[in-house]
Amino acid sequence: MTEQTRLPREILVVGSVGLDNVETPFGKVERALGGSATYFATAASFFAPVNLVGIVGTDFPQEHIDFLQQRGVNLDGLEIVEGETFFWAGRYDYDLNVAHTLETRLNVFADFNPQLPPHYRTPSLLFLANIAPELQLSVLDQVERPDLVALDTMNFWIDSQKEALIRVIQKVDVVIINEAEARDLAETPSLLKAARTILSWGPRALVVKRGEYGAALFTSGSSRVDSFFFVPAYPLEDVRDPTGAGDTFAGGFIGALAHEPVLDTNALRRAMVQGSVVASFTVEDFSINRLKEIRIEDIWARTKEFRAFTYFEPLEVARS
Amino acid sequence: MTEQTRLPREILVVGSVGLDNVETPFGKVERALGGSATYFATAASFFAPVNLVGIVGTDFPQEHIDFLQQRGVNLDGLEIVEGETFFWAGRYDYDLNVAHTLETRLNVFADFNPQLPPHYRTPSLLFLANIAPELQLSVLDQVERPDLVALDTMNFWIDSQKEALIRVIQKVDVVIINEAEARDLAETPSLLKAARTILSWGPRALVVKRGEYGAALFTSGSSRVDSFFFVPAYPLEDVRDPTGAGDTFAGGFIGALAHEPVLDTNALRRAMVQGSVVASFTVEDFSINRLKEIRIEDIWARTKEFRAFTYFEPLEVARS
Numbered sequence: 214m215t216e217q218t219r220l221p222r223e224i225l226v227v228g229s230v231g232l233d234n235v236e237t238p239f240g241k242v243e244r245a246l247g248g249s250a251t252y253f254a255t256a257a258s259f260f261a262p263v264n265l266v267g268i269v270g271t272d273f274p275q276e277h278i279d280f281l282q283q284r285g286v287n288l289d290g291l292e293i294v295e296g297e298t299f300f301w302a303g304r305y306d307y308d309l310n311v312a313h314t315l316e317t318r319l320n321v322f323a324d325f326n327p328q329l330p331p332h333y334r335t336p337s338l339l340f341l342a343n344i345a346p347e348l349q350l351s352v353l354d355q356v357e358r359p360d361l362v363a364l365d366t367m368n369f370w371i372d373s374q375k376e377a378l379i380r381v382i383q384k385v386d387v388v389i390i391n392e393a394e395a396r397d398l399a400e401t402p403s404l405l406k407a408a409r410t411i412l413s414w415g416p417r418a419l420v421v422k423r424g425e426y427g428a429a430l431f432t433s434g435s436s437r438v439d440s441f442f443f444v445p446a447y448p449l450e451d452v453r454d455p456t457g458a459g460d461t462f463a464g465g466f467i468g469a470l471a472h473e474p475v476l477d478t479n480a481l482r483r484a485m486v487q488g489s490v491v492a493s494f495t496v497e498d499f500s501i502n503r504l505k506e507i508r509i510e511d512i513w514a515r516t517k518e519f520r521a522f523t524y525f526e527p528l529e530v531a532r533s
Numbered sequence: 534m535t536e537q538t539r540l541p542r543e544i545l546v547v548g549s550v551g552l553d554n555v556e557t558p559f560g561k562v563e564r565a566l567g568g569s570a571t572y573f574a575t576a577a578s579f580f581a582p583v584n585l586v587g588i589v590g591t592d593f594p595q596e597h598i599d600f601l602q603q604r605g606v607n608l609d610g611l612e613i614v615e616g617e618t619f620f621w622a623g624r625y626d627y628d629l630n631v632a633h634t635l636e637t638r639l640n641v642f643a644d645f646n647p648q649l650p651p652h653y654r655t656p657s658l659l660f661l662a663n664i665a666p667e668l669q670l671s672v673l674d675q676v677e678r679p680d681l682v683a684l685d686t687m688n689f690w691i692d693s694q695k696e697a698l699i700r701v702i703q704k705v706d707v708v709i710i711n712e713a714e715a716r717d718l719a720e721t722p723s724l725l726k727a728a729r730t731i732l733s734w735g736p737r738a739l740v741v742k743r744g745e746y747g748a749a750l751f752t753s754g755s756s757r758v759d760s761f762f763f764v765p766a767y768p769l770e771d772v773r774d775p776t777g778a779g780d781t782f783a784g785g786f787i788g789a790l791a792h793e794p795v796l797d798t799n800a801l802r803r804a805m806v807q808g809s810v811v812a813s814f815t816v817e818d819f820s821i822n823r824l825k826e827i828r829i830e831d832i833w834a835r836t837k838e839f840r841a842f843t844y845f846e847p848l849e850v851a852r853s
Contacts, residue, residue: 421610
């Protein structure tokens with residue numbers, strides 16, 4: 214771009230908006246606000262204006278709509294149709310890394326066919342949350358080339374629609390998935406090999422979410438030094454509910470990029486830290502409850518701590 | 534200390550010396566050099582002189598003794614007694630994080646009762662590898678207060694001799710264990726809570742080994758910023774055999790401290806990196822085969838790369 218980039222960049226997210234029943238050893242919620250686009254938008258809204266495309270039923274509580282709008286999330290792209298909202302019920306045991314799905318009811322989400330309002334079609338940053346690859350492709354067809362497109366996906370699409378998924382991946386800049394998905398997608402137990410395979414399809418970056426172990430960034434540099442970056446998870450005494458950690462990581466990641474004049478590898482590294490920070494708040498309570506409580510100052514405070522978590526001063530050892 | 538510390542510091546290790554059958558999806562070895570003290574000493578010998586206390590049977594191959602001596606490992610403390618050497622057989626599947634023990638024969642190791650030769654009794658750095666807590670205590674009784682004592686242990690001792698184990702932990706400076714052991718030892722699923730519990734018993738540092746996710750250092754600082762440090766595992770395309778990764782991590786860690794004039798938190802952070810580097814070589818081949826091939830220059834080369842893996846330049850965002 215020759216023109217000056219206007220900051221913060223405008224963000225568009227397309228994905229699910231739902232209601233969740235979640236139970237963990239530390240409590241439970243019923244029909245709480247959930248869905249990939251919801252989590253993402255709530256997180257990203259700390260940083261920049263967000264346009265959301267999704268679908269809900271007429272049972273979707275007005276309070277959630279009010280909340281998102283208060284956060285500066287534009288809902289012109291949220292379709293409200295006769296029927297019930299997407300519903301997910303899940304349970305976590307003490308190993309909070311593993312979600313046990315108890316029930317999934319797609320409801321109106323089964324007929325989701327994202328249509329972008331005209332004023333949504335020139336986003337600077339586009340996040341294709343976890344939806345069918347064909348729908349992700351249809352969104353790409355409706356936008357003018359954004360500065361950066363990222364996508365998430367899940368094992369269901371990797372197993373059932375891999376070819377379409379690879380076609381989307383070829384068209385995006387950043388793939389943001391979890392570790393098991395990366396290995397499945399590339400069909401190798403080696404994460405580094407998986408990263409090379411996925412990057413060979415076209416994206417310039419792969420973000421691998423590793424839950425309590427943080428996240429790894431692989432870019433298409435020529436050496437490990439150029440191409441590998443690692444951020445830990447913020448050390449927390451109590452994790453109550455990991456639901457939404459991945460989507461709010463993505464929200465913090467894309468939100469951070471909204472403030473970057475240049476979307477280079479350094480910007481991606483800073484975005485990794487911001488993703489990890491925002492996800493660390495999400496898991497401290499159920500649904501988006503913790504994100505409702507905090508302010509941007511809380512996010513900056515944790516962000517400042519991150520440097521120290523990995524910082525060391527090299528010692529020059531004189532050796533014969 | 535008021536006197537000048539002489540560098541590199543002398544290292545003493547007490548632990549097992551054994552022969553291993555190991556099988557992974559990438560190959561297998563039979564009666565290969567193994568044992569916690571052996572792995573540790575091989576790794577630490579890149580950095581400083583190492584004295585080893587252990588026990589083997591008369592079947593222990595002379596070539597292994599020759600190898601260790603060539604590496605500058607002093608074996609005056611290695612007892613050779615009538616009988617067979619400690620033997621372990623294990624298998625790893627594609628999930629290389631999980632070792633499946635097929636057979637353990639303690640053999641002469643069952644009667645191990647470490648006796649330190651007189652010239653071993655003033656080590657600067659002492660590593661108590663994974664042996665019975667009572668034996669670790671007996672070693673502590675035989676040495677003059679070293680500058681730093683670290684210990685490893687395993688679930689077997691946590692489950693069967695926890696009281697004795699805690700008595701040793703109260704007397705050491707650094708506990709180096711894996712993640713599951715830390716949670717078991719402190720009886721909590723929260724790693725941060727586990728760290729606080731273990732540090733409350735007396736040690737100034739806890740090192741938690743996390744396999745392919747690297748390692749975390751907790752020190753008794755007042756805030757997360759002071760007290761938490763994280764180092765990733767070196768990204769490898771192929772891991773052939775994870776056996777010995779933990780002990781060689783400890784060897785690199787203590788080896789790095791041998792060159793530190795002051796054993797402060799910065800020194801511990803650098804040692805974490807060195808541990809991760811050395812372990813990354815270990816897992817590239819079976820037994821100590823890869824460590825036999827490399828030179829100190831190879832270690833320095835990877836060490837230099839580590840800074841970039843976690844380095845990011847903070848962006849000052851002007852916010853209203």
